[in-house]
Every structure is written in structure tokens, then in C-alpha cells.
Amino acid sequence: MALKTAGQEIERLLGLHPKGFDLSLERITRLLDTLGNPHLRLPPVIHIAGTNGKGSASAFSRALLEAAGLSVHVHTSPHLVNWHERYRIGEPGGGKLVRDDVLADAISRVAEANAGRPITVFEILTAVTFVLFSEHPADAVILEVGLGGRFDATNVIPKPAVSLIMPVSLDHQSYLGDRVELIAAEKAGIIKRGCPVVIGFQEHDAARKVMLETAERLRSPVSVYGQDFFAHEEHRRLIYQDEAGLMDLPLPRLAGRHQLGNAAAAIKAVRTAGFDISDRAIEKAMTTVDWPARMQRLTQGRLTELAPPGAEIWLDGGHNPGAGVVIAEAFAELEERAPRPLFLITGMINTKDPVGYFKAFAGMAKHVFTVPIRSSDAGIGHEELAAAALEAGISAEPVHSVENVLKLLRDSWDPSDTPPRILIGGSLYLAGDVLADNGTPPA
Missing domain, CATH: 3.90.190.20 (Mur ligase, C-terminal domain)
Structure with a gap:
């Protein structure tokens, strides 16, 4: 019998399980337990939430780590053309999108472990993320939230190396609330007790306030854009500063002034996660970063x-x-x-x-x-x-x-x-x- 492709496996699941979101951690937690809890066997995790900019922050974080010679698993969503884009497997010299046969096999195993119980396809595909990333060695994981944060299927990571929250604004109001404070509270749900958090640029003071209050309640060390780290353009260069000092960097390859803040948040998050990235590697990352469909x-x-x-x-x-x-x-x-x-x-x-x-x-x-x-x-x-x-x-x-x-x-x-x-x-x-x-x- 011919082996199924990953696309065929996903189409089969879409026919069995509801589309869309049903925000809860119960189903994904049960499934991961059946699979032997692969999410507990990952390299250090950089967990990223936000309304805008989280994809760019993922791309910058990957570029920084790979410029330093590290191998990085990356989970992003949604995909643009092919499902495989959601899973980049870390390799020396640069990660590659997962091979079709590897993805199809992982999807089949996760679906079998679920045994037909009620679940969303996104939850199955998130469990696939943890299976793939636990079975392939790497130095780090970049894990992008799908929707919200608190009840997103990725939010089963108990102790991320850092939680990074990018700009928050109104979006997905039917799921997350119709006020920016409510949405910020959902995004702040990725903050874990005692684990460091980096807060990127926030247009809304009310959103930042909610995040800071959450971090304080959970006794999580926090770094805030505009307070603990900074970025601006000067003479067609990116000037970045934090407590370690000031860096004069090339402007990011990604177009748009908003990418200065995204780059700064990624630099701070990668450093906060414990990775020692040289100035030369950071310079290289600014010129090699790539993120399709963003300017x-x-x-x-x-x-x-x-x-x-x-x-x-x-x-x-x-x-x-x-x-x-x-x-x-x-x-x-x-x-x-x-x-x-x-x-x-x-x-x-x-x-x-x-x-x-x-x-x-x-x-x-x-x-x-x-x-x-x-x-x-x-x-x-x-x-x-x-x-x-x-x-x-x-x-x-x-x-x-x-x-x-x-x-x-x-x-x-x-x-x-x-x-x-x-x-x-x-x-x-x-x-x-x-x-x-x-x-x-x-x-």
C-alpha cells in the first residue's frame, strides 16, 4: 500500500475533527500524556505570543541563533502555501522544512494515539510539533503561539527559557475579547511562574500594564522595550541598547521601521534565554533574516x-x-x-x-x-x-x-x-x- 503524504493525512483529519479553534488545554494535555509527554523533552524554548510581529520575532530569533552556529527547531502558524512550513527542523548550518515522509509519519502516530477522541486539528498538529522536535536533536526551540496564549495548544510548556510577548492590539475579538486589556491578559497567559519574560513594543499602555502585573504576580523577571532595552535608527543603522551596552548594527533585511522593535525584542529574548550571541553573529542575523509575506x-x-x-x-x-x-x-x-x-x-x-x-x-x-x-x-x-x-x-x-x-x-x-x-x-x-x-x- 502506498504511503500517505502529509497533506493526505491532514485532509483525513480535517474530515474527522472540527476546523477552527476550541481554546482549551485539556485535550492536548491528555494526548501528550498518551504520547509520553514529548513536550517535556525539548531543548530550551523561546515561546512567542502577540497580535502582530510574532512571526518576525521568530524569524529574527532563528537568524540570531543560526548565525551563532546553533541548530534551531521552529514552529510557526499559519502556513502560507504548504503545511510543512509550520515545522522547521534544526540542522547544523541551518534548519530545513520537515521532509514530507517524516511529517506524514508523525501525524499518523499522533492521530493513532488520539484514538478518535474529540480534538481540533490544530491540537493534533501542535502535538506533532512536540513529537518532531523531541525526536530530532537541536540547541533551541522557537515556538510561536497559534491564537491567544493562555489556552493555546502550545501553552503546555512548563518552563520556557523565555516568554516573549510582541505588540498586542485588537484581533480575534470573538475568541479573545473586545478590549485590548482582555487580549493582553490572554497573551500574558504564556508567562510562567519564575520564568523570564520579555515584553516587546506596546502601543497600548493598558496592555503593557496587564503584562507587567502578570509577571509581578508570578515573580517572573521581566524586561520591557523602552525601559530595559531600546532600538532606533541612526544614519541608516540600527542602534540597539540594553544593560550589556550599545550595539551599532546594520538595518534589518526585513523592511519597515516596525522591524527595528521586532529585532530588538528578539535580541533581548535570545540573550535572556541564556544564549551568548556575539556582536558579529547579531550583525550577520540582521542581514540574513528572512520572513516571507512580511513586507x-x-x-x-x-x-x-x-x-x-x-x-x-x-x-x-x-x-x-x-x-x-x-x-x-x-x-x-x-x-x-x-x-x-x-x-x-x-x-x-x-x-x-x-x-x-x-x-x-x-x-x-x-x-x-x-x-x-x-x-x-x-x-x-x-x-x-x-x-x-x-x-x-x-x-x-x-x-x-x-x-x-x-x-x-x-x-x-x-x-x-x-x-x-x-x-x-x-x-x-x-x-x-x-x-x-x-x-x-x-x-
Whole structure:
């Protein structure tokens, strides 16, 4: 009998178990116990939560550790194109996405151990994370929270080397609450008694206050951005400072001023976790860090060939008002350095706040083209999404696909005009579709 692929195993599970989230630790704890508690046999864990920036913080943390010659397991979610992206297995010289046969075998074993009991697919896939990471040697684990923190399936780690909480804003309100303090309390749930915590940049004082109160109650040593560590740009360099001193570093390879704070939080977290990373390794990490669909410049591929000649095409999966603000700020910087007309190609799912997202680009974007999302049945209709952009004060029109928008722009563009700057964004699902269609999936 032919061996099943990982994709086939996951599709089978999706048919058996509910989609979405049912936030609880009871089912995952029971399953891990059946599996022999692999989550208790891991290298030091850097556990990362936050509304925005946790993926970038994971990427920076991985780059820092690998630049120091260490092997690093990395768990992130969601994936963009392939399920395998959620599991990067640490190897000397740089981690690799898990092999299909290895992932399929781990999924099969975890599903068998669950024995058909009620569980969500995300919980099974999180248990797979712990099985894989416990069976392959590495120096560290970077573990990104899926949703929230307190009841997220990753939150079974009893003693992380460090808990890192990135910027918190409104998102997933139906699961986490409709006030930033409530969401912050869920994220702060990854703080463990006596274990160190790093708090990244927080726009909302109320969110920071909740985190600090949680850390104090649990007697967890805490480091706070803007108080215990700092970062700013000076002469096109990143200046980082903490109690160990000041470093003059290259600007991060990831575009956008918000990445300065993300880089700083990762540096502080990796140091707090007990890893001695040299200044030279930190410099290297800033220039090698990679994180697809976060201010990613698309310079080649099938879709890029459809755009007006000379167009800049950017891809970013940010999907809430907080992300909209930092992405818009990044494009304002690009505009200041090299002016171009900005067009948005946007798709979003129905748990988001599209008007709040679009408002960040009011007065900046010339026009929005809204598109459906092929890979999600929860997408906002592209006509409804265009109405949201209009409500936010930007002219908009619905189009059936990203490909059609790029062709439309190319066919109508006057070659004597400055080529456009195009942002494709609003959803990680859309970003994944674009990377697949462009022929440039994450590797």
C-alpha cells in the first residue's frame, strides 16, 4: 500500500475533527500524556505570543541563533502555501522544512494515539510539533503561539527559557475579547511562574500594564522595550541598547521601521534565554533574516511579469488595524525616499476589521482593488470589501483575481508615468495564494 503524504493525512483529519479553534488545554494535555509527554523533552524554548510581529520575532530569533552556529527547531502558524512550513527542523548550518515522509509519519502516530477522541486539528498538529522536535536533536526551540496564549495548544510548556510577548492590539475579538486589556491578559497567559519574560513594543499602555502585573504576580523577571532595552535608527543603522551596552548594527533585511522593535525584542529574548550571541553573529542575523509575506518584495515570478514594467510589488499578510498602521508607515518611508503612486490589492477574511485596516492608507493609496481569497471559505466578498475601502475614504473597485488586477494596471499604464508601487495584502491566506501562483513558495 502506498504511503500517505502529509497533506493526505491532514485532509483525513480535517474530515474527522472540527476546523477552527476550541481554546482549551485539556485535550492536548491528555494526548501528550498518551504520547509520553514529548513536550517535556525539548531543548530550551523561546515561546512567542502577540497580535502582530510574532512571526518576525521568530524569524529574527532563528537568524540570531543560526548565525551563532546553533541548530534551531521552529514552529510557526499559519502556513502560507504548504503545511510543512509550520515545522522547521534544526540542522547544523541551518534548519530545513520537515521532509514530507517524516511529517506524514508523525501525524499518523499522533492521530493513532488520539484514538478518535474529540480534538481540533490544530491540537493534533501542535502535538506533532512536540513529537518532531523531541525526536530530532537541536540547541533551541522557537515556538510561536497559534491564537491567544493562555489556552493555546502550545501553552503546555512548563518552563520556557523565555516568554516573549510582541505588540498586542485588537484581533480575534470573538475568541479573545473586545478590549485590548482582555487580549493582553490572554497573551500574558504564556508567562510562567519564575520564568523570564520579555515584553516587546506596546502601543497600548493598558496592555503593557496587564503584562507587567502578570509577571509581578508570578515573580517572573521581566524586561520591557523602552525601559530595559531600546532600538532606533541612526544614519541608516540600527542602534540597539540594553544593560550589556550599545550595539551599532546594520538595518534589518526585513523592511519597515516596525522591524527595528521586532529585532530588538528578539535580541533581548535570545540573550535572556541564556544564549551568548556575539556582536558579529547579531550583525550577520540582521542581514540574513528572512520572513516571507512580511513586507516581502516580489522581484521575479509569474505574477510579477504581468505587472506594468518597472513596478514595485510588495506582499504583506498583515490583516488588522494595528498591522495596517505599521505597514502604512513603512510605505510612507518608501514614498519619502522614492515617490511612486501606491495601489492596494486587498483580500480579507470575515473575522477582520477591513475599514480599520484601510483607514491606515487613507490619503496615501491612490486606489484599492479588492479580490476574493481562493484558499479560504471565510473570505469577505470582494464587492463588500470594496465598500469598506470606500467607507475608509479610498476609491476602490472589486476585481476577480490578483492576476486580473496586474493585467489591468499593465494595460492601462502610461509608459511615460512613474511605475506604480503595488501592495498585495490583507490576509495571510491571500499571501499564500500569491506565492503559490507566483511560483515562489517559502523554502
